[in-house]
Amino acid sequence: MTTHDATDGRHTAEPRSRAELLDRAGDAFIDALGAIDAKDEPGLYGVVLADFxxxxxxxGRLEEAAESLSEAADHLRDDPGTRDALVSALYDLSGVLQALGRTDGAVAVQLEVLETVRSYPKVSQRRLAEELVTTGDLLMEAGRPLDALELLYEGHELLSAEGVGARQEQSAVLVRCARAHxxxxxxxxxxxxxRKALAVVDPVEDxxxxxxxxxxIAAVHRxxxxxxxxxxxxxxxxxxxxEANGHLLAGALHHLGRTCELMGDAGAAGGYDDALAYYRRALALLRSEGDLGYCGVVLHDIGDVHQSQDRLEEAESAYEEAVELKKQDPQPRRDLVTTHRALGYVRQELAERREP
Known part of the structure; x- marks a missing residue:
């Protein structure tokens, strides 16, 4: 309950919950909508409906948000003077649809954002490049890499113009292009x-x-x-x-270990030993960083190498530790079931080698 102190104009109120405040905010927006004639002022009605x-x-009422944003966009399309508000509403609608898992719908909305921005008479190269890259990213998420490539390369071309994009930004878009390829x-x-992205970056500064x-590049070759x-x-x-942070170097060492493990699988002399050396270096760095989940991933890989070497007791030990570390990670990087199964296979093989 709110009371009013007539002597100094101040309001005092009992603490209200976030949910209550949001409900009251929604009521205020609904009151605002009730004071607008949607036919006479479609732009204003759309702006307020988007606020609602x-x-x-x-x-957290995403279904209602999606419905209202879609309706708001319909009203805003009827008023040429609210193009910026339309882009904002569509952009928010795309985000809500992504959160609801409706990627195809989000793509369609984001494509309208892009085309609307393209239609601006004096749109900056940077603004257009940003929308091209955002749309390309969403197309990748939707499993449309070829469509994404067209937009990503167009965005890169705009960012490469003098004074538009920094070298790091140009490189980042080229990495997106590589992943789409x-x-x-x-x-x-x-x-x-x-390689083009690498040529853009200053090796001393970055x-x-x-x-x-x-x-x-190594991953592509692998x-x-x-x-x-x-x-x-x-x-x-x-x-x-x-000289980078431990996580970055550990990742590269882990990947090197994986490559050497594959070489060992192919019969290369010393492949497994090199793999173990890289894995152990990565593991030491990750332990110092406290990244238990990633430690579990590397230990699983160490177990795989030992199993390939027919060193089953060592494989069992590595898998056991991997399981314990993965259990402590709230977001395991590899399915914990995979490691449980690997541990089961090793123990079964050890049992079968024992006399009945």
Whole structure:
């Protein structure tokens, strides 16, 4: 209950919950809508309806938010003077649809955002580039890498114009292009995009980015079965990341371990030993960083190598520790079931080697 002190004009109130305040805010927006003639002032009605929808979104009522934002966009389309408000409402609608898991609907809305921004008479190159990249990202999420590539490369071209985008931004978009190429099964095109991204970055000023790009290049070689090239790129990445934070270097070492493990699987001498060396270095860094989940992933991989070497007791020990660490991670990086099953297989094999 709110009381009014007539002597100084101040209001005092009992504490109210977030939910109550949001409900009251929604009531205020509904009152505002009731004072507007939607036919005479479609733009204003749409603006206020979008405000109401955002209030519903804050309250976690996403279905209602999506419905209201969609209706708000209909009203805003009827008023050419509210184009910015239309873009804002559509952008919010796309986000709500993504949160509801309706990726295709979100893509359709984001494409309208892009086309609306394109229609601006004096849209800046940077603004258009940002919308192109955002739309490209969403198309990737929707499993449409070829459609994404067209927009991502257009965005990169705009960002590459003098004075528009920083080198790091240009490089980041090229990495997106590379990932889209990989999703489309175009490994050579992915390598070309990553090498172009690498050429943009200053290796002295941004050694960490160079290292991450080389790690991505190594991943492409690894997936294509070019393991020696993957090792070479991975070792170069390691050099650039040697002064980076522990997580980045650990990731590169883990990936190098995976490449060497594959070489061991293919019969390369010393492949498994090299894999274990890289995995153990990565594990030491991750332990110092306190990343239990990632430690569990690396320990699982160590168990796999030991199993391939027929060192089953050591494999069992690695899997056991991996399970315990993964249990402590609220967001395990690899399905815990996989490690439980690996542990079960090793124990079964050990049992079968024992005399009845």
């Amino acid at each position: 929808a955002r209030c519903r979104r804050s309250a 990989r999703a489309a099964g175009q490994d050579e095109e992915a390598l070309a995009a990553l 050694a960490a980015t160079c290292g991450l790009l080389l790690d991505e 997936s294509a079965g070019r393991l020696q090239e993957a090792v070479e790129a991975g070792r170069e990445a390691e050099g650039y990341l040697s």
